[in-house]
Amino acid sequence: GDLSVTDNRGTNVGWELTAQLGDMKNAGGKALAGSMILKGTDIKTDNVSLNAINPGAALPELVIGGAAVSVWKADAATGTDDGQGQGKNTAVIKNAGGTTLKLKQNLTPTAGQYQAAITWTLADAPK
Template structure:
């Protein structure tokens, strides 16, 4: 019996020593993982004299996409001339000091000469703005040849990398199925540019060159400008349907 008690006492001493050296369980300190986290560690994460209890959570918000929009396009009011000037020589008409156009059949034009494109899609895909000009006419009378020299100001853009509109010489062109047949690219925003608001204005350097036309008739002549915004940095072929 004394031998058994001695062995039992030795075993108990070894067990106590083992517990001192190797605790039965160590409380989790975090941060959590997919399989072990604060949602399934019922005792929580423990902090002691040698370690901190750590956890990680998430802050999150959603950025909803917007649209690519054409917000303003300019009317082009040109200075007046007379039959003699056009009948005897080629004539250049500068912009008029008045921004008012009369007798126009289009309703989208901005009287301040402003051109604005907004891109809030968040796709950074770029865009292209084209423009073309139909023939000048006054009733049944037409202008045989005219070219609009369109010059815009340096734009204000939210993305400083966005390129400026280019100067264009836009001749009179034919209109098929309600749309111009050969528009030109005025403003192209490459990928990763053109985001936010983009605004430019026509400048006094713009003008209309009218060829000599002895048979010109008196009247108020108007031409339609066809503006098209496309959601890609390279313009697609001209539309053949009314947008």
């Protein structure tokens, strides 16, 4: 799907988007271990430059049940740079774009549908 951040504040203070992957469990409470790598394509932004941390770059892995990781940053303006992230910023996150799920080997697998929530957090300034 589309991942979109629109910043119309006009302050050029930048922002940071993090993602945290929750526990991946089935209806019976059985859990899976592993990680997910989100990869974006078709990045469009109203700015001419991107921070090195963006959905089109090689992003850190979201560990199942692990800590939040930065998936997109927009740097604040400086004396020589107008900053990033102002206006509309979009990327498409999909399997064909390189998003992968890596599961650790499970010697006693349990069939079922497993789900995990991704918690997205948008902070008003980059870290």
